Amino acid sequence: MLSDNLINEFKKKLDVEKHPFPHIVANNILPTDIAKKAESEFYNFDKLINSGGYRYGNLHHHFSRLNEMPPTIKEIINFFYSKNFLTFIGEKFNLQNVLPDWKLWGGGMHTSTRGGHLTMHSDFIYQRTRNTRRVLNLLLYLNTDWKDEWKGEIELWDKKMSKKVTSLSPSLNNILIFRTDKDSNHGYPDPLLCPENTTRKSIALYYYVEEKSKFPIQIKKRKHFTTVWKKRPNTDDPDFMDRDNIWRKIKYKYLPRIFLTKKD
Numbered sequence: 675m676l677s678d679n680l681i682n683e684f685k686k687k688l689d690v691e692k693h694p695f696p697h698i699v700a701n702n703i704l705p706t707d708i709a710k711k712a713e714s715e716f717y718n719f720d721k722l723i724n725s726g727g728y729r730y731g732n733l734h735h736h737f738s739r740l741n742e743m744p745p746t747i748k749e750i751i752n753f754f755y756s757k758n759f760l761t762f763i764g765e766k767f768n769l770q771n772v773l774p775d776w777k778l779w780g781g782g783m784h785t786s787t788r789g790g791h792l793t794m795h796s797d798f799i800y801q802r803t804r805n806t807r808r809v810l811n812l813l814l815y816l817n818t819d820w821k822d823e824w825k826g827e828i829e830l831w832d833k834k835m836s837k838k839v840t841s842l843s844p845s846l847n848n849i850l851i852f853r854t855d856k857d858s859n860h861g862y863p864d865p866l867l868c869p870e871n872t873t874r875k876s877i878a879l880y881y882y883v884e885e886k887s888k889f890p891i892q893i894k895k896r897k898h899f900t901t902v903w904k905k906r907p908n909t910d911d912p913d914f915m916d917r918d919n920i921w922r923k924i925k926y927k928y929l930p931r932i933f934l935t936k937k938d
């Protein structure tokens with residue numbers, strides 16, 4: 675059972691690292707028996723949805739309906755979305771009134787199989803229908819005996835995408851919490867080399883704050899409503915809209931969201 679006593683332990687041992695952007699990394703974050711039980715539930719869960727293959731990521735499955743998730747995974751999400759945990763991360767990252775996303779838009783249960791990868795990127799900051807701004811990501815990994823040679827480390831890169839600054843293995847009970855903005859470059863860009871019957875499993879949670887403005891209309895760049903893909907130096911990684919025509923590039927990089935259509 676996860677309790678507020680665990681949050682008191684977090685206050686003592688978890689600190690925010692500033693470079694390349696504010697983040698917390700930790701090993702063995704939850705009681706081991708709970709992490710292992712969640713991993714087992716994940717392995718036996720049969721409702722994962724194929725995310726489809728695309729140029730920037732591949733061989734992914736996900737599930738985001740909280741009420742239909744296994745009990746231990748649901749308990750973990752409820753804990754990380756609890757009022758006391760929200761207060762804790764707000765204090766650590768100097769944020770006020772942090773909000774959970776109970777709809778798990780883009781989050782929830784994630785898996786990748788052999789060959790899967792996720793190009794370096796910064797995440798969407800705004801949702802189209804909500805007056806909130808995304809400020810934090812939390813990634814909890816559930817992979818016992820994950821081997822380094824299988825790849826799959828989550829990498830954090832600097833603002834200019836000139837170098838990798840740090841990385842974290844997706845091993846069981848490892849956690850990464852980080853500030854989300856246009857320069858929070860992260861991903862696992864190299865194809866997984868794990869065995870065919872092994873998956874890279876994680877729980878992804880996102881946090882928001884209310885967007886306040888003195889003006890009735892806010893001008894927001896369209897690219898802040900979508901993932902922005904980043905290219906590592908000296909690689910053939912795809913980057914943001916590199917195959918789109920000039921007009922679409924201008925629309926997404928510079929024009930405000932009033933030009934955003936459902937078709938886009």
